[in-house]
Every structure is written in C-alpha cells, then in structure tokens.
Amino acid sequence: MLNVGSKNIGKSIQLWLVHEREISDQSLLDQYLVFLGDREKARYERLKLPGDKKQFLITQVLARTVLAELLGMDDPGAIRFERNPYGKPYLPGNNPPQFNLTNSNGLVALAVTTDREVGIDVEYVKRKAACLQLARRYFTPEEAVTFEDLEENELRDRFFDFWTLKEAWLKAYGTGLRTPLDTFGFTITDSIEISFTDRLQESPQDWSFWQFDVDENYRLSLCLGEAPGNDYVVTAREGIPLEEFKTRTLQQRRPH
Numbered sequence: 001m002l003n004v005g006s007k008n009i010g011k012s013i014q015l016w017l018v019h020e021r022e023i024s025d026q027s028l029l030d031q032y033l034v035f036l037g038d039r040e041k042a043r044y045e046r047l048k049l050p051g052d053k054k055q056f057l058i059t060q061v062l063a064r065t066v067l068a069e070l071l072g073m074d075d076p077g078a079i080r081f082e083r084n085p086y087g088k089p090y091l092p093g094n095n096p097p098q099f100n101l102t103n104s105n106g107l108v109a110l111a112v113t114t115d116r117e118v119g120i121d122v123e124y125v126k127r128k129a130a131c132l133q134l135a136r137r138y139f140t141p142e143e144a145v146t147f148e149d150l151e152e153n154e155l156r157d158r159f160f161d162f163w164t165l166k167e168a169w170l171k172a173y174g175t176g177l178r179t180p181l182d183t184f185g186f187t188i189t190d191s192i193e194i195s196f197t198d199r200l201q202e203s204p205q206d207w208s209f210w211q212f213d214v215d216e217n218y219r220l221s222l223c224l225g226e227a228p229g230n231d232y233v234v235t236a237r238e239g240i241p242l243e244e245f246k247t248r249t250l251q252q253r254r255p256h
Contacts, residue, residue, distance in 0.1 A: 012113070012235055014112040014113075015111055016238075016245065017237070017238040017248060018109075018239065018240060035061055036077070043056065044056055062241050066110060066112060070112065071097070099113075100171050100172070101120070103122070105217075117224070118224055119169060123160050123164050125156060131155050135162070142187075162188070172225055188254070191228075208228045
C-alpha cells in the first residue's frame with residue numbers, strides 16, 4: 001500500500017520520491033512491467049541502457065500506482081494517459097488530479113495536486129555543467145548578470161536554483177523547452193518571483209513556487225498555477241512503489 005491518506009488532496013501538493021538504488025528486486029521490477037501501457041512498453045523496449053530502462057520503468061509505475069490509489073482504482077495498469085500537443089501527459093476526464101514527473105541521476109519525483117497545473121523539476125547538483133556559459137546563453141540578461149564574479153560553489157548553486165525553477169514553470173505551463181528560457185525570468189531573494197517578457201502574455205500573479213534540497217545532491221523546484229499566498233502546503237513521502245512510503249521532511253531553501 002502507498003499510505004496516500006485522504007483521497008481528497010485539498011490545498012496541498014503531494015510529493016512522492018523514489019531512489020532507484022533502493023529497488024534491486026528483479027521480481028518487483030517484473031511486476032512493474034505489467035502496469036505499462038502499449039506505448040510505454042514500446043518506449044521501454046527501445047531504450048538500450050539498463051539504467052535508462054530502470055529509471056523509465058520506475059518513473060511510469062510511480063505515477064500509475066499513486067494516481068490509481070487517489071482515483072480508487074484497483075489496477076494501476078488500467079490508467080490511460082493522454083498528452084497535450086507538447087507531449088505533457090495528463091489524465092482525461094472531469095477534474096482529474098493534476099500531476100507532473102521528473103527524474104535525475106537515480107532520483108524519481110512525482111507531484112500531484114487537485115485541480116491546478118503543477119510542474120516539478122529535480123536536478124543532480126554534482127554533475128558537471130558550464131554554469132556561467134549556459135546562463136549567459138540561455139537566461140535573461142537580468143538573470144545572467146547575477147552569475148558574474150561568483151565563486152564556483154555559489155555559481156553552481158545559483159545555476160541549479162534558476163534552472164530547476166525554469167524547468168518547473170515550463171512543465172506547469174505545458175510547453176516544455178518549446179518556450180525559450182529567456183522569455184521569462186526569476187528574482188530570487190527571500191521569495192521567488194517570476195516575470196515575463198513581452199513575448200509571453202502571462203501574469204506573474206498566476207504562479208507560485210517552492211524550492212527544496214532533497215539532500216546535498218539534489219535540488220527540487222515546484223511550480224503551481226495559483227496565486228501566491230493561497231495557503232497551499234507541500235507534503236513529501238519517500239519509498240518504493242507497491243511497498244511502503246514514509247513521510248519525509250524536505251529542507252526548503254527560502255521562506256515561502
């Protein structure tokens with residue numbers, strides 16, 4: 001059982017975290033395969049590397065098992081996802097839960113809400129990245145200038161702060177990287193604020209953000225299609241699909 005708790009999520013964002021290294025039982029992985037739809041099975045078979053196959057499988061099954069429990073469905077394999085024109089998966093029907101998935105270097109994360117668009121991104125912060133060059137090339141000028149003259153550790157921290165927020169908003173917005181990264185920007189102080197260039201007809205007041213350290217290795221950002229200050233609460237659980245999940249406390253990087 002998942003220990004989802006109340007199926008009425010209310011004004012909350014549920015986070016579900018799975019560390020791939022904790023799943024080594026081949027019989028459990030074989031059980032996961034049964035839940036994949038035809039499109040997912042085809043994509044799974046196309047993947048060549050065992051690590052990629054395992055990450056894809058766990059990501060898909062995490063979404064299916066959590067959403068099936070919330071929907072009161074006995075068979076996670078019976079869930080049928082649809083995709084928007086940009087490839088973002090969603091549940092069809094009348095006011096279904098909203099969800100979004102992400103994974104990075106062995107960590108899989110799922111965010112679920114009731115009826116607000118949600119986006120999530122997690123990044124492994126120890127990976128090599130040309131942070132300053134990427135910021136200068138892809139971020140807004142106002143964002144990029146904040147990277148100048150930073151020490152390496154500060155530079156890396158700031159890069160993943162911005163990068164995960166941008167990815168989370170793009171996923172909540174529903175377009176992914178089809179929307180250029182320099183058409184919107186963030187100001188990060190004690191709070192997180194978004195702004196838009198004239199190329200995007202969006203209002204900053206329509207979006208809320210949270211940012212956490214899962215541990216010293218991972219940065220996680222959330223975006224919700226809701227005005228700030230509306231008392232949404234983030235709850236996190238960590239565990240293994242079809243086995244146990246336990247409540248997890250995450251370190252928020254700044255007050256909300």
